[in-house]
Amino acid sequence: MDYKKLVTYFFFLVLIILPFMLLPATAAPGRVGGMEVYCGSRCRGRCAKAGFQDRCIKYCGICCRQCKCVPSGTFGNKHQCPCYRDKLSSKGKPKCP
Template identity: 35%
Template sequence: MARFSWAPFAFFFVLAVFTFAIQTVNAGGEGSLRLQDCPNACNVRCSQTQYKSACLEFCNYCCKRCLCVPSGFYGHTGECPCYDNIKTKEGKNKCP
C-alpha cells in the first residue's frame, strides 16, 4: 500500500490562504486601512503620476478621512465610496 503524503496538500493550502490574504489587502474597502497605513497606500497610488506632490497631499487627506485608498494607480474609486464622494467646490473629485 502506498503512503499518503500531506506535504503537497499542505503547501497548496498555505499558498491558497496567502493568495486570499494578499487579495483582501489589495481589495481595500471602506475603513480597511489604519492611519499609519495611509502614506504607503498613497505612495503606491501616486507612484506613476506627473504631479506627485499634489497627488500625495490630496490622497493622504482623503485616506485620513475615509481610511481607504482604491487599488491601482487610477480609477477604481468605487472600492471606496467615501473617497469617491469628496468633491472640490467645482464638483470634481478631490481624491486622486
C-alpha cells in the first residue's frame, strides 16, 4: 500500500469518526448533558413560586447534580430525596430549596 492511499484512508476514517465525537451528550439519564436537562426542568418546576427564582434554581441545580433527584412540587416533599433533604449550608441550614 502506498503512502497516498494510507493518508486517504486515514482522513476518510477521521471524517467518519469526528462528527460522533463532536455531538453533544444526549438527554439520557446518567450522562452529563442528560442530567443538566433533567435538573433544569425539575428545578424550574420546583422554584416556580420562589421569590428569588434565580437563586432557587442555582441551589436546586447544585443539589440535583449531586443527589440526582429533586423532590416533586414547589415546596416540601423532601422525604422523596433524602440526599437533597440532608444537604446543609456552611451555616448549618438546609442548602436545597
